[in-house]
Structures are given as structure tokens and as C-alpha cells.
């Protein structure tokens with residue numbers, strides 16, 4: 001229908017002018033080569049300067065430009081348009097479930113608050129050696145698939161449990177980090193970390209819906225990490241019961 | 247955003263203000279968070295989005311893990327030589343000797359370094375590294391967390407700032423420095439990107455940790471946010487910049503995209519080939535081949551291309567061959583590179599070589615500082631400290647990188663000098679140091695640029711002017727430079743000035759207005775570009791990254807010195823290089839071969 005035109009349908013909202021958000025349609029010449037969604041946004045912004053979105057590294061490592069592209073969360077800078085165009089059309093929306101500041105920019109405060117809640121830092125109060133603390137390559141391998149998270153929020157904002165309880169359910173991203181420290185041979189606060197996650201909401205609101213795994217642009221698996229936490233919690237509970245008896 | 251004047255501006259007061267939440271800024275803030283001083287970190291992006299996150303290969307430091315006999319003096323020798331002898335040796339000594347402490351601290355904070363079998367930190371070879379002062383062969387001195395060292399480092403620093411309860415002003419944009427009548431710096435004018443609120447952030451100590459400015463070039467490995475804001479703020483305030491002609495072109499930026507593939511690829515055994523499949527670095531650097539200094543490798547690649555031996559349809563790039571390393575090594579040591587290459591070059595390095603070209607990568611120059619991070623200006627040929635102003639990281643020029651930075655030395659620079667700056671500010675402020683307040687008119691002066699932009703009803707388009715600027719720099723101030731071309735470039739820059747100060751900001755709204763940010767960033771890029779161009783034109787020799795084909799030789803008699811660009815007169819003067827390390831004898835200049 002549009003021949004050589006590409007139709008971009010974009011969520012627009014500027015709190016100063018708009019009572020409600022709306023979808024705006026843009027038509028743009030189909031680029032001659034495959035470009036990333038972020039490049040497309042940059043082209044559109046040259047035409048309409050009022051479009052707002054975050055971006056920094058433009059190579060998928062900083063986590064700025066998570067957004068909802070044709071219904072799926074992803075990073076605009078590493079999503080080639082060829083992989084998402086449907087019938088000459090691309091629909092761009094902000095990450096779902098968080099308050100919108102403007103256009104494709106969401107307020108991430110709740111997401112960061114959950115991250116801070118899990119104490120995302122190594123805790124080891126023993127006196128540090130003069131050199132590094134030793135860690136075997138095998139123990140270090142346990143952090144692979146965990147530490148690489150770029151806090152883009154694609155996972156948590158695709159998780160229905162997080163939408164309903166963003167203040168109580170820690171969400172896949174922060175739980176992945178919770179496990180990153182539980183899994184680190186150098187961290188000594190396993191017990192405290194587990195206790196703070198043992199209420200009915202923090203972890204147990206995850207129902208294994210797997211959306212998080214499907215969208216993570218870094219190929220990480222929060223669901224698996226959550227499973228590991230659950231089994232640690234389970235084991236911990238048993239241990240406590242056993243030790244109570246003794 | 248209406249026009250702002252001192253009578254309607256909000257004032258927020260701090261002891262210390264750190265502009266920048268990258269590696270250097272967050273290392274400084276960590277030091278200050280523990281001190282009880284009222285400190286804030288201002289960052290135009292959420293801290294973990296800072297460019298440090300992109301660093302791949304590692305942090306170079308003589309921690310004696312790969313080689314138990316490694317010695318910081320060897321690292322110092324390499325760095326002095328890499329810098330082509332215009333790095334300050336007191337600063338390089340501090341960097342290399344304090345380095346191990348700073349790296350172990352990072353490990354204690356939780357940085358997930360890769361490991362050797364014995365449990366110590368993994369180190370890989372990088373370019374320009376040697377044992378025994380160049381006589382003992384290739385060293386492996388770059389500490390790595392796979393090929394995601396910057397990500398691991400930045401997140402670890404952020405995490406520890408959370409632990410210490412540091413105060414962040416995230417998505418706040420610093421516009422200009424505020425100076426009082428005594429020429430002291432008393433903070434910055436900044437605005438919240440989220441809601442447009444403008445404030446005068448008043449401080450006793452202001453640290454510029456705003457990173458590099460690679461976006462002055464059309465093709466760069468740098469993030470879109472690397473626009474040299476802090477350096478430009480200092481230039482606009484009348485403070486000088488040092489060694490601005492020294493820009494590192496990294497040999498291996500992905501052809502067409504600019505994204506970096508780390509030197510660690512060559513450290514792990516990868517090498518460059520031309521269209522004939524020849525490993526040409528054997529000709530240019532017979533001893534260390536692909537691991538020569540970056541300037542040397544980048545120039546060799548350009549020569550290959552100029553002489554018609556480039557790869558591809560247009561013979562305009564070079565191939566980086568990695569497939570012989572095998573899938574296992576690539577997946578464990580260079581997983582991020584495989585990912586980037588598949589995304590941006592549509593090539594899987596397990597099977598095919600990656601197309602690469604030398605790409606603008608790193609700013610060796612910057613605001614001149616001493617080893618405590620104190621910024622200085624020049625008066626009658628001597629250094630004069632600027633009260634209240636500090637700088638660290640890529641924005642600063644302390645000068646440990648001289649005319650050419652060695653791979654992995656920047657991350658070390660960030661943590662060593664970020665830490666030193668934090669320590670110094672503590673000492674200074676606790677012993678009663680500080681600056682006087684600024685007057686109303688001082689503050690108004692710093693609001694001028696923002697107000698003008700907010701008032702603009704017509705003028706030039708940011709995206710267009712930016713493109714012109716970047717192309718000018720790319721064409722006339724790239725890997726090879728020549729006087730007559732640079733003169734043309736300078737003329738173009740002079741013509742661009744009028745456009746840059748008369749940008750039209752069409753969108754005047756307050757909420758997350760990224761056009762306002764981009765317009766100011768362009769003005770910052772311009773300041774940095776001009777300083778670069780003038781300095782490059784004036785240095786009539788070839789040294790390190792500055793290669794002139796009209797002056798192909800190094801000229802120690804006249805140019806074994808720093809350049810100082812004065813933004814008021816737009817002229818360049820010379821400043822002597824420090825040859826006085828305190829613990830060992832200085833390394834005298836000698837011919838630099840690899």
C-alpha cells in the first residue's frame with residue numbers, strides 16, 4: 001500500500017501539551033539498507049525534533065533504549081528493522097507498566113528501587129587481603145549469565161507479576177542480581193539475603209511465565225536465576241527447621 | 247523553560263560536586279561518600295549508561311598475576327614510550343605504582359574479574375606491553391572481566407556508591423561553570439532533563455569527570471553522549487586545554503558502524519590481513535607485529551588502504567582474522583565481540599574475518615591537571631591552580647597518555663586519579679579550603695547561553711550543523727594531517743561558528759526535551775573541535791597519534807612539549823613535560839620502534 005514508504009506508528013505524549021497519549025503516524029522512505037530501530041528514530045527526530053527517547057552507547061551495552069517494538073520489548077539500537085517490520089509497519093511504544101515521562105521515556109524509579117532493595121553489592125566484612133581475594137575459575141563461571149545485566153528493564157516491564165506488584169515483587173532484573181550475589185563465592189551474606197527474599201511477594205510472585213527470558217536482549221535467563229533462589233530458599237527453610245529441632 | 251535569571255533560580259548547595267557518573271566520577275564520589283562531606287554526582291544519563299560501560303578489553307596494571315615478576319616500573323616504561331615521551335613522568339609514575347592498590351580495591355568491591363587457575367585475576371596481552379623495559383618480550387598485563395571489563399567496572403562502582411549512600415542527580419545536564427570575580431569556580435548551572443527545572447548547583451569543589459568527545463568526528467567508537475561537555479565548559483570559562491591535537495584512532499572499529507572490537511582480540515592471537523591475505527603488520531612492526539602501539543597500527547592500515555591493498559569491493563577496509571582461535575576461545579574470552587560483530591558487521595568471527603577501519607577512539611588531551619586532580623591555567627609561562635576546579639578521567643589531561651594512550655591505561659587512569667581527586671578534595675575542604683560566593687551577575691553570565699537558546703525564534707538546525715562539523719573534522723584532522731588541508735578545515739570551522747551560536751531550538755518544552763540537550767552538546771563539540779584543529783595545525787612535527795605528512799619526523803628539539811590551547815586568544819603555547827618521577831630515574835626520549 002505504501003510502496004517504498006515505511007509506516008512508523010509512535011506513542012506520543014508530552015505532559016505539558018497532551019491530556020492523553022496518542023499514536024502518531026510517520027511515513028518515511030524505506031532505508032536502502034537494513035538499519036537499527038534507533039537509526040530510524042534518529043532519522044525521524046531530524047524531521048520532528050519533539051520526539052523524545054533515551055540513547056547512549058548505540059551498541060546494546062548501556063541499556064538506555066529499551067522500548068516496546070511491535071509488541072515486544074527490546075533495545076532499539078540492536079534491533080534491525082528487517083527483524084520487526086510487519087506489513088511495512090513498525091509500532092513503537094514505551095516499556096509497558098511504568099509511568100511515562102514523555103513519548104518513549106519511562107520513569108524507572110520503581111525499577112531502580114527494587115534493584116537497590118536486594119543490596120546489589122558484594123558484602124564481605126572480613127579483612128581484605130593485600131592483593132585480590134582468590135576465586136577459582138569454576139566459581140567465577142557461576143557469575144556468567146548474571147553479571148552482564150545492563151538494567152534495561154526489558155524483562156521486568158514484560159512481566160505481568162511486576163505490572164501488578166511493582167512495589168512488592170522484586171521483578172526478574174533485580175532477582176537476577178540478587179542471585180548474582182548469592183552465587184558469588186566471595187559474598188558472605190547468603191543467609192541475610194535469603195531472609196530478605198523469603199516473604200510471599202519478593203520472589204514467589206514469579207509464576208514462571210517466561211516473558212523475561214524471551215525479551216532479554218543480552219540473552220540472560222532471570223527465570224532460571226529465580227528458580228535457583230527458590231531452591232535456596234526451600235533448602236534454607238528446611239535447614240532452619242532442622243536446626244530448630246536440634 | 248522560560249528565561250532564567252538569578253532572582254528566580256533555585257540554588258542547591260554542596261561541598262563537592264562531581265559532574266559525571268562514569269568510572270572516574272564514581273570513583274571520586276566513592277572516596278567522598280565515606281568522608282561525610284555533602285557531595286552530589288551530576289550525570290546526564292543514569293550512571294550505568296555512561297560510556298565507561300562500553301570499555302571491553304581491560305584495565306592494565308602490574309598486579310603480577312600472569313607474571314609473578316611483573317614490575318610497575320616496566321609498565322611505566324611502556325607508558326612513557328607509548329606516549330612518545332610527552333607524558334608527564336611524575337603522573338605516569340603515580341599511575342603505575344598506585345595502580346595495583348586501585349585494582350585490588352575494585353576486586354574487593356566485587357568486580358567479577360576473569361580468573362587464572364590459581365584463582366588470581368586474569369591478565370591478557372595488549373599492544374605496547376613489554377617486560378624488563380622493552381628487553382624481555384611481550385607482557386600480559388591487562389586485567390580483564392571477559393571482554394566486558396568496563397561494564398563490570400562501572401556497575402561495581404555504581405553498586406558501591408549505592409552501598410555508601412552517595413547522592414546522585416541523575417539525568418541532570420550541566421550547562422556552564424559559574425565563576426566568581428576572583429576567577430574561582432563556584433559550581434555549575436544545570437537543569438533537570440526530566441522536568442526542565444534549572445538550578446545553580448553551588449559547590450566548594452567542582453570536578454569535571456565528563457569523559458571524552460569522540461563525537462567531534464563523523465566516525466567514532468564513542469557513545470552518542472561523548473560530546474566533551476566538561477572540557478567545553480572549562481574552555482568557555484576561559485580555562486585552557488592541553489594536547490588537544492592528540493586523538494587516538496583505534497585500529498579496529500567495525501567498518502561502517504564504528505563500534506569497537508577490542509585490542510584484546512589481537513592480544514588473544516588475532517591478526518590483521520589485507521586483501522591478499524597478507525599479515526602486513528609483520529612488515530611495519532617486525533618484532534611485535536599486530537601488538538605495536540595503536541598509532542603505529544592505525545597508520546599502517548591506512549597506508550595499506552591508500553596503496554590499494556584494502557579489502558572489500560572498494561578496497562577501503564582491513565580484515566581482522568579471529569577464526570583460527572577456535573570457537574571455544576572466542577566464546578569464553580571474547581563473547582561480547584562475537585555478539586557485536588554479528589549485530590553490526592553481519593559476520594560471525596568464528597568463521598569469517600571482521601571488516602575494520604581505524605576509528606576515532608580516545609581524547610588524550612583535556613583540561614590540564616596535576617596528580618591530585620586540581621585543574622590549572624597558565625600565567626606568564628607557569629602553572630596556576632584554578633581554585634574550586636578539578637578534573638579526572640578522559641576529560642582531564644594529567645598527562646599520563648601523552649601523544650598516544652596504551653590500551654587498558656584509561657580505565658586505570660579513571661580509578662587512580664578519580665580516587666586521588668576525591669582524597670585531595672577531602673583534605674582541602676576539611677582543612678578549611680574553599681571558594682567565595684558568586685555574585686548575581688556572575689550567575690547571570692553563566693545562564694546566557696541557555697537563555698539565548700530558549701529565546702531562539704529562527705536559526706540553524708542542530709542535526710545539519712553537527713554533520714558539517716563532524717565531516718570537517720573527519721576530512722581535515724584524521725589519521726594523517728597536512729598543513730594546507732588543515733588550513734581549509736580551520737576556515738570551515740570559522741565559518742561554522744556563526745551557525746553554532748545561532749541554533750534554532752524549535753521545541754521549547756520542559757519534559758525530557760532531548761533537542762535542547764543536543765543543541766547544547768553541539769556547541770560543546772564545537773569548542774573541542776576548534777581546540778583540536780588549532781593545536782593540530784600548530785604542532786609542526788609528527789609524534790604519537792599526531793601524524794603530519796608535511797612534517798613526518800619527530801622533532802624533540804622544538805616539540806618535546808605539551809601544547810596549551812588558550813580559548814581567549816585561540817592560540818597555542820608550549821608547556822614543558824615533566825621528567826621528574828620521584829622513585830626512579832626518568833626515561834629519556836629515544837627513537838620509538840616496535
Ligand SMILES: Cc1cc2nc3c(=O)[nH]c(=O)nc-3n(C[C@H](O)[C@H](O)[C@H](O)COP(=O)(O)OP(=O)(O)OC[C@H]3O[C@@H](n4cnc5c(N)ncnc54)[C@H](O)[C@@H]3O)c2cc1C
Pocket residue numbers: 265266267268269270271288289290291293296297298299300301302303304305306395396418419420421455456457458467468469472475476506508607608638639640641653654655656657658660
Ligand atoms: C568502545 C570503547 C572501548 C574502550 N575500552 C577500553 C578498555 O578496554 N580499557 C581502557 O582502559 N579504556 C577503554 N576505553 C576508554 C575508556 O573506556 C574511557 O576513556 C573511559 O571510560 C572514560 O571514563 P570517564 O569516567 O572519563 O567518562 P565517561 O565514562 O564517559 O563518563 C562521563 C560522565 O559524564 C557525564 N556527563 C557528561 N557531560 C555531562 C553534562 N553536561 N552534564 C552532566 N553530566 C555529564 C555522563 O553522564 C557520564 O556519566 C574504551 C573506549 C571506548 C570508546
Ligand code: SF4
Pocket residue numbers: 158159160161162171172205206207208209210211212213222223226
Ligand atoms: S518468569 Fe517470573 S519473572 Fe519472568 S516474566 Fe514470568 S513471572 Fe515474571
Ligand code: SF4
Pocket residue numbers: 148149150151152153154155156172173176215216217218219220222
Ligand atoms: S536481565 Fe536482561 S532484560 Fe532484564 S534488565 Fe538485565 S539485561 Fe535487561
Ligand code: FES
Pocket residue numbers: 054055056057058059060061062063064065066075076077078
Ligand atoms: S543505546 Fe545503549 S543499549 Fe541501546
